[in-house]
Amino acid sequence: MNKPVISTMSGNAIKRAYARWAPVYDQTFGIIADAGRVAAVDVINTLDGKVLEVGVGTGISLPSYRRDLKVTGIDLSPEMLDKARQRVTRQALGHVEAIEQMDAGEMSFPDESFDVVVAMYVMTVVPEPSQVMDELARVCRPGGTVILVNHFSADGGVRALIERAMSPLAGRLGWRPEFPINTVMDHGGLKLVDQQTVKPFGLFTLLRFIRQ
Numbered sequence: 001m002n003k004p005v006i007s008t009m010s011g012n013a014i015k016r017a018y019a020r021w022a023p024v025y026d027q028t029f030g031i032i033a034d035a036g037r038v039a040a041v042d043v044i045n046t047l048d049g050k051v052l053e054v055g056v057g058t059g060i061s062l063p064s065y066r067r068d069l070k071v072t073g074i075d076l077s078p079e080m081l082d083k084a085r086q087r088v089t090r091q092a093l094g095h096v097e098a099i100e101q102m103d104a105g106e107m108s109f110p111d112e113s114f115d116v117v118v119a120m121y122v123m124t125v126v127p128e129p130s131q132v133m134d135e136l137a138r139v140c141r142p143g144g145t146v147i148l149v150n151h152f153s154a155d156g157g158v159r160a161l162i163e164r165a166m167s168p169l170a171g172r173l174g175w176r177p178e179f180p181i182n183t184v185m186d187h188g189g190l191k192l193v194d195q196q197t198v199k200p201f202g203l204f205t206l207l208r209f210i211r212q
Contacts, residue, residue: 045064104122105128112142194206
């Protein structure tokens with residue numbers, strides 16, 4: 001399978017973009033992305049053990065996790081993490097064990113540290129998606145679950161034209177409008193067991209993998 005061509009993103013560009021987004025994220029993209037986030041957390045709440053949320057952002061999902069789960073959140077943006085820590089304190093979220101600044105492509109956790117690893121709306125943001133997929137698999141135990149929720153670009157039609165036109169703006173937006181699903185599918189350590197489209201308008205997809 002040929003490697004999909006995607007826009008280049010730098011860590012510094014991502015940090016700058018999300019420093020701008022942090023004050024208004026919950027009231028903007030947080031609302032648009034709510035259905036996918038709810039769908040992912042609903043799946044996770046049927047599971048057990050230690051959960052890693054990669055790209056935790058402002059921590060908008062943290063109150064929704066089952067309280068007997070042990071949740072760790074990481075993100076690259078210090079501004080977003082400040083919001084997440086405030087939320088944990090304000091809402092007394094005792095099931096959240098840690099909120100840490102960390103690069104998703106080079107996590108400091110030991111191998112097989114978590115039972116569930118979830119990355120919601122992350123893969124279109126990171127500089128090296130294949131490297132992040134490697135890390136998601138590495139820190140998940142064999143038999144554990146890896147969940148992605150993400151926008152994947154259309155193969156044709158009006159939406160594909162719009163995504164292609166927006167692609168040069170990826171650095172300023174903080175995410176890639178043009179991002180083929182094959183970018184995250186070709187990983188030998190992960191077996192896809194579920195794929196579902198989520199609202200709004202079928203813009204987002206939930207993928208569930210089992211770590212082999």
